[in-house]
Amino acid sequence: MTDEAYLRQAIALAEANVREAGGRPFGAVVVKDGRVVATGVNEIGATGDPTAHAELSAMRQAAKALGTPRLDGCVVYASGQPCPMCLAAMHMTGVAAVRFAYSNAQGEPYGLSTAMVYAQMAKPLEAQALDVRHTPMGDPAIYRAWKGVAQG
Amino acid sequence: MTDEAYLRQAIALAEANVREAGGRPFGAVVVKDGRVVATGVNEIGATGDPTAHAELSAMRQAAKALGTPRLDGCVVYASGQPCPMCLAAMHMTGVAAVRFAYSNAQGEPYGLSTAMVYAQMAKPLEAQALDVRHTPMGDPAIYRAWKGVAQG
Numbered sequence: 121m122t123d124e125a126y127l128r129q130a131i132a133l134a135e136a137n138v139r140e141a142g143g144r145p146f147g148a149v150v151v152k153d154g155r156v157v158a159t160g161v162n163e164i165g166a167t168g169d170p171t172a173h174a175e176l177s178a179m180r181q182a183a184k185a186l187g188t189p190r191l192d193g194c195v196v197y198a199s200g201q202p203c204p205m206c207l208a209a210m211h212m213t214g215v216a217a218v219r220f221a222y223s224n225a226q227g228e229p230y231g232l233s234t235a236m237v238y239a240q241m242a243k244p245l246e247a248q249a250l251d252v253r254h255t256p257m258g259d260p261a262i263y264r265a266w267k268g269v270a271q272g
Numbered sequence: 273m274t275d276e277a278y279l280r281q282a283i284a285l286a287e288a289n290v291r292e293a294g295g296r297p298f299g300a301v302v303v304k305d306g307r308v309v310a311t312g313v314n315e316i317g318a319t320g321d322p323t324a325h326a327e328l329s330a331m332r333q334a335a336k337a338l339g340t341p342r343l344d345g346c347v348v349y350a351s352g353q354p355c356p357m358c359l360a361a362m363h364m365t366g367v368a369a370v371r372f373a374y375s376n377a378q379g380e381p382y383g384l385s386t387a388m389v390y391a392q393m394a395k396p397l398e399a400q401a402l403d404v405r406h407t408p409m410g411d412p413a414i415y416r417a418w419k420g421v422a423q424g
Binding site for chain 2: 123
């Protein structure tokens with residue numbers, strides 16, 4: 121299947137989520153070696169879970185289906201441009217590629233853009249709207265313990 | 273309780289996760305109106321879920337406990353500096369503040385820093401190591417349908 125065919129599948133999932141579940145218009149498909157290993161839709165409304173974005177849910181399902189938290193070699197097809205939460209998860213799990221159908225610019229008129237979240241996260245920590253701060257608590261002994269490094 | 277007391281609680285959770293569950297050294301506590309509403313530890317190893325970071329898990333639990341996906345007014349205390357996945361989730365759910373005990377710089381010698389993920393995400397999409405691309409699929413009809421806007 122082509123990129124466009126997988127994207128049509130992601131869009132169809134988004135459409136069904138709106139029409140059948142009253143959900144938000146987002147769908148995602150995870151493909152590995154030419155095979156769909158998982159799909160997801162936005163289920164924040166249905167589940168109350170604020171992290172239940174289509175892409176994150178599809179990635180969690182893909183990890184379950186593949187039996188590993190690593191998604192190396194996977195391609196994620198998303199109906200909408202991934203938000204920074206989902207994009208970071210893709211980076212960290214080793215997803216190989218992402219294709220999305222509708223950009224943040226296209227979502228903007230409908231309130232379906234995360235450009236403002238990206239803009240916030242592009243700022244230094246101390247300049248972000250979210251009050252995020254390092255409160256030093258000394259030496260990270262738990263990191264040493266985890267690494268099994270003998271304490272000096 | 274003070275910020276430091278909640279951070280000690282997050283660190284204690286991280287420590288127990290390493291010693292008792294063989295997990296990674298990360299813990300988080302979500303506080304609202306001076307009350308702990310949820311906690312979390314890194315459970316990637318135990319669950320195989322790549323998104324099971326301490327903060328994200330604690331936020332999902334907090335949403336469940338509070339009965340809403342919105343976390344406005346919540347403060348997240350994390351043993352380690354939040355990765356961009358978790359930070360973005362904090363921005364999007366309305367978390368008011370975040371305090372973390374150990375920075376990425378402190379985690380770096382132990383391979384426990386996400387500075388490289390932040391660096392990737394600071395680049396324009398086309399320059400990121402992850403091959404992420406907008407594949408235009410025309411007009412976002414599903415966005416219009418979701419908004420209930422009559423098609424012209």
